[in-house]
Amino acid sequence: MLATYDFPEFAYVPSPEQVTGQAVRHPVVVVGAGPIGLTAALDFAARGLRVVVLDDNNTVSVGSRAVCYAKRPLEIWDRLGVARPMLDKGIEWKLGRVFMRDQQVYTFDLLPEDGHKIPAFINLQQYYLEEYMVDACTANPLIDLRWKHKVVSLKRHDDHVALAVETPDGIFEMQADWLIACDGANSDIRRMVGAAFTGQFFQDRFLIADIVMKADFPTERWFWFDPDFHRGQSALLHKQSDDVWRLDFQLGWDADPEEEKKPENIIPRVRAMLGEEVEFELEWASVYQFACRRVDRFRHGRVLFAGDAAHQVSPFGARGANTGVQDIDNLGWKLAAVIRGDAPEALLDTYHDERAFAADDNLLNSTRSTDFITPKNGASRTYRDAVLHLSRTCEFARPLVNSGRLSTPTPYVASPLNTPDADTWQGRMTPGTCAADAPIAEDGRPGWLLDRLGEGFTLLVLGLDPAPVEAGAFTPLQLVEGRDFTDAQGLVAERYDRGQGAVYLIRPDQHVAARWRRFDPDAIRAAIARATTGDAA
Amino acid sequence: MSLILTPNIESPDTFYERLTDAQRDMTDAEAAAMNTRLVLILANQIGRLDLLSEAIDLARA
Structure with missing residues (x-):
């Protein structure tokens, strides 16, 4: 229960094939109605495909979770006709400030040029974003959203996937020509397929808290290393809609997640950060740790992975949901072309080529930021502290300060779909690059x-x-x-x-x-x- | 140009003395912190990634 948001409850409707007992073959089934699964449904439907979406829950994201949405995913949502309410409700920002103790050491401007329809970034609670997309899906006759439908097992065949799906009415079988797994970092589908998901775990814990307050801080991303109010750790302050602010406190590996989540322990941290006189209400809090991992192949036969099910990054840089939406952007037209028989199935292997390349770029950036924020040994910490120490007085050290490099699209420079340049060109629009707006x-x-x-x-x-x-x-x-x-x-x-x-x-x-x-x-x-x-x- | 591996420091004894004198009264941790800052300052002076990579490899060997 939040002070600023009422969670919708979507009705469970029994599937027709569960009622009749006749298994139905669907062209595309998407598992997971989070930001990526909902985007997938909208994109596929926009390309004329019928889509069934299965979700084991019946509401939107509990907690604000992903908060920062970047220009490119917003352009994709704009193409899909759902960006307007996000842009209207979200908070636009493009400036980040980094502090060491109480001194500013670095600023960055994410969109230094004008002449783009879509802003560099908006902040918006994930539940609003999902709600807008659920509305659009519900209004689309090609999209069949099924709540309280949990995939409990699957069997892969050459030309389809058979699913056992559990609902409040029991278990029934569904068949999908193509199965799109958008079921998050702990993907059940990935486990059922037996796909490897490997990478690096980080031994650190972070507290995220949403608070409601009236404050006149600017709508910028403020990040502190070793702030006076939280010595020896990092902290982040960011504005969302409805006067909700996202606070993030690094806690260290030894912190007890259950203790740290208690309001009596959170409130003193917030007071230390914002001052004793600031009035606020605690809205939501969570303690998380993270990993940087990627699935071995984005395509396993008739099963395709997207979003966190395919790659998990640290939150620094807002590269999770933003990358996942671009997975769908890449997959949608290829899947539609293959289903219509206009392109060979091999085109779907280029989904792996291009998006694994992008995922690796994101993982690299995310891992670098994490190594800076959470140094892995004494020597790394000494370097990190030396950079921060120097950056207070020496301009040269400031570009080394890494509090998260924010999500930008990865050009598919090595893609087999590109035709290499034969003429002479200047500028950024090389083959494989996302077209610039103007x-x-x-x-x-x-x-x-x-x-x-x-x-x-x-x-x-x-x-x-x-x-x-x-x-x-x-x-x-x-x-x-x-x-x-x-x-x-x-x-x-x-x-x-x-x-x-x-x-x-x-x-x-x-x-x-x-x-x-x-x-x-x-x-x-x-x-x-x-x-x-x-x-x- | 690749890394200079022939003597290039002006007045080597004086340089060495400055370096050790600067750390004479430091704890090991303070000296390590200073050395680290010095690496960063000198790295910026060099600037080129190929030279810095070559230096890192040489130091690690």
């Missing part, structure tokens, strides 16, 4: 580039004459500068290195697949073939 104008009205990209492949044509490109089911939408939009502020030219002319092939997940300085339909067709099979033609 302001545009259509018929004199302001708009955004990402809003104009198609559901399938898009050819972004800048300063060149287009020609028809026929590629069957993957025939691209052509978005032509001058014909379909104008580059009102010159930022498309800048961000895409337009030069004398440029054409970009952009995938359904808004990643650059290839680019050329000339409009060559044969080259474009070859690049589409490559991006939809994983084979170089």
Whole structure:
């Protein structure tokens, strides 16, 4: 029970096949109705697939949990039509400050440039985010959300997965052509499949507490090393909606989680942090420890893993849910193409190639932050303390301070779906990179580039004459500068290195697949073939 | 350019004396902390990751 939020209770409805006793084969079953499973349902449905979502509970996330949502997942949710309430309710921020004792040693700005529709980050309690997505799923006739449905066993076949599902009415069998496991870090599906999930555990404990208070701290991320109010440990302060603030206290490995969760032990810590005079109410608290781990393969036959079920990171850097949403962005169009018979099953192996690469990048960043915040031996601690000591007076040491490097999309630089550059280019939009947004104008009205990209492949044509490109089911939408939009502020030219002319092939997940300085339909067709099979033609 | 492995320190005896004198009255922990800060200061002076990596490998060998 929270002071600021009433948890919805979603009705259990018996599955038709449990009532009739006739097993039904579903094209796609998603396990887990958390942020990743709900995103999966919305993405797959947006691509025309029927989706059944199973969740063993009947409400949203208990506790605020994931709090920071980054630009890229918000762009994905915007594509899926659910970002508006998140942006309206969430708290926008982009500035982080790091303190050593009571002195600021480092600041970072996550979106130093203007001209993007979506902000760098919002903070929003996870239960709001899930509630908005549940609403959207419920309104979508292609999505069948089934609460109080727990998968208790599964059997894998070459062409489907058979599931035993337990509900309040007992156990029944379901069949899925494709099973998407979004059931979190402790994934039952992963255990049932026997997939390895290995990595590193960290011997440290953290207390997270949500408090309600009226305070005029700015909406920035404040992180302290060794603060005067919590000596020898780290602490974090971050604002959420409804005047709820997230506090995070490092406790050390020896702390007793049960003791630390008691309000009589939390309240003095909060008072020490915020001052005796600040009035607040304790809303929710949890003590956690963490690990950085990854599943061996994201695809095990007909079972695909996404989100925390596939990779678990430390919370520093907000790389958990944010990465998981991008897993779905990558998987959705590939799965739809395979199910429709437009692409070979091997395209799904590139889901592993690209997202395991991204997961490894996230794990690397997350592990580095954790090693800084929680040094593993005396020598590491000495280095950490030396960096912090120097950073108070020496500017050079400040970039070494690592309180979490915040989530940004990982470019798929080594992906088999990319066509390598043959021309000369400047800037960031290399093949495998997520397409940058930019302001545009259509018929004199302001708009955004990402809003104009198609559901399938898009050819972004800048300063060149287009020609028809026929590629069957993957025939691209052509978005032509001058014909379909104008580059009102010159930022498309800048961000895409337009030069004398440029054409970009952009995938359904808004990643650059290839680019050329000339409009060559044969080259474009070859690049589409490559991006939809994983084979170089 | 790779790491300089021929004598390059101006006035080696004076440098060595400055280094040890600076730590004469320190505990081991204080000296270790100072050495660590010194590594970071000198690393910034060098700057290049290839040289720093080469130095780390050489020191660890």
